[in-house]
Amino acid sequence: MKKRILLIQGHPDSGKRHYCHMLEDAYAQGALSGGHELRRIDVGKLDFPILRSQEEWEHGVLPPSLEGAQQDVRWAEHIVIFFPLWLGDMPALLKAFLEQVARPGFAFTRNAKNPFGAKGLTGRSARVVVTMGMPAAAYRWFFRAHSIKSLERNILGFVGIAPVDESLIGMVANMDAEAANKHLSKLEKLGRAAQ
Known part of the structure; x- marks a missing residue:
């Protein structure tokens, strides 16, 4: 079954080519070879302000530079987010x-019947692809993958995106070519299957 796939590159350094970009390209190659429709957002190339208050978040105007991003999220059936683990979490630019x-009003809506919010992005699935310097097993079991769980539950799940799968790739700085290519091959297969 063909899907509409959105790739969100969350590495803030768009001036250099990082392993996150290679993983994204591998997934994209697989998705296109599988006949899926594909759109991409490179967060590092976008210019937008950070939000500084709840009032601004709830009642402010979406920056024009992000209108296309919202349209892409609305269009997508499957979203893949790529980012490096920085200080145990996603980079600040991706969070912003x-x-x-x-x-509110796009990702969820609140009303008197549902003060916690009605999910606005149901019917979409996601995958989170995270690179890190430590072993992925250490992050998953010792640190309990706290930031990934927060992203999955408090952001993606809150707005209705489910299921969310993850690919945690550790020891990136010390990875040899064989291991790097193995992960790229896995991402290409995931892209072909739109998973």
Whole structure:
């Protein structure tokens, strides 16, 4: 079954080519070879302000530079988010992007019957692809993958995106070519299957 897939590159350094970009390209190659429709957002190339208050988030105007991103999220059936683990979490620029895009009235709506919010992005699935310097097993079991769980539950799940799968790739700085290519091959297969 063909899907509409949105790839969100969350590495803030768009001036250099990082392993996150290679993983995204591998997934994209697989998705296109599988006949899926594909759109891409490179957060590092976008210019937008950070939100500084709840009032601004709830009642402010979405920056024009992010209108296309919201349209892409609405269009997508499957969303894949790529980012490096920085200080145990996603980079601040990616978090700022998600805060801007996932605004009330778009990602969820509140009313008297449902003060916690009706999910606005149901019917979409996601995959989170995270690179890190530590072993992925250490992050998953010792640190309990806290930031990934927060992203899955408090952002993606809150707006109705489910299921959410994850690909945690550790020891990136010390990875040899064989291991790097193995992960790229896995991402290409996931892209072909739209998973």
